[in-house]
Amino acid sequence: MTVKNQNITFDKLDKDDQIPYELLLLADPSKELVDEYLKQSDIYIARQNGETLGVIVLFLLTTETVEIKNVAVKPELHGQGIGSFLIENAVQVALLNRQKNICIGTANSSVGQLYLYQKLDFEITGIKRHFFTDNYAEPIYENGIQAKHMLVLTRELNDE
Numbered sequence: 001m002t003v004k005n006q007n008i009t010f011d012k013l014d015k016d017d018q019i020p021y022e023l024l025l026l027a028d029p030s031k032e033l034v035d036e037y038l039k040q041s042d043i044y045i046a047r048q049n050g051e052t053l054g055v056i057v058l059f060l061l062t063t064e065t066v067e068i069k070n071v072a073v074k075p076e077l078h079g080q081g082i083g084s085f086l087i088e089n090a091v092q093v094a095l096l097n098r099q100k101n102i103c104i105g106t107a108n109s110s111v112g113q114l115y116l117y118q119k120l121d122f123e124i125t126g127i128k129r130h131f132f133t134d135n136y137a138e139p140i141y142e143n144g145i146q147a148k149h150m151l152v153l154t155r156e157l158n159d160e
């Protein structure tokens with residue numbers, strides 16, 4: 001399967017379209033929490049030739065800040081720039097809506113994601129201590145580290 005970022009579209013999911021839970025649950029193992037934020041979020045899909053490659057969920061946190069609640073790419077397509085494509089398109093949506101900041105939360109254990117978001121100009125702006133231990137029934141481990149705290153990373157959009 002070749003992607004190479006060609007002819008990939010980025011569109012808001014229609015209300016009648018099927019929600020790509022298999023992708024959303026890769027980023028967030030709690031369907032209960034996913035369903036809760038989906039009630040007030042917009043879902044955007046990256047597609048190529050009709051195939052769904054990835055998903056990103058945007059939630060209006062305040063009038064000035066939009067939060068990426070979920071971003072996920074089909075596992076067999078990781079590392080081909082689709083995650084970056086989704087995030088850069090989300091930034092464009094936020095700019096069109098005149099928001100000033102875009103933020104994303106990730107676990108202390110999500111080493112690759114922390115690398116990716118900082119490479120995309122997000123900076124650590126906060127920590128929600130014990131978020132994962134308080135909100136998830138089962139312990140989550142990644143890279144041999146327990147997910148305990150949520151790090152919040154923000155990209156300021158003022159200068160863009």
Ligand SMILES: CC(C)(COP(=O)(O)OP(=O)(O)OC[C@H]1O[C@@H](n2cnc3c(N)ncnc32)[C@H](O)[C@@H]1OP(=O)(O)O)[C@@H](O)C(=O)NCCC(=O)NCCS
Nearest residue numbers: 026027071072073078079080081082083084106112113116
């Ligand atoms: C995070 C995710 C969306 C990134 O998508 P992607 O299409 O692989 O991202 P890109 O190809 O644009 O960029 C990947 C870059 O980040 C790094 N990276 C991203 N996730 C990584 C991970 N879990 N482990 C190691 N490196 C990772 C890659 O090495 C790559 O670096 P490079 O550009 O220097 O080669 C994807 O890994 C995914 O769906 N993961 C499962 C769901 C998830 O964890 N979502 C985020 C929740 S906070």
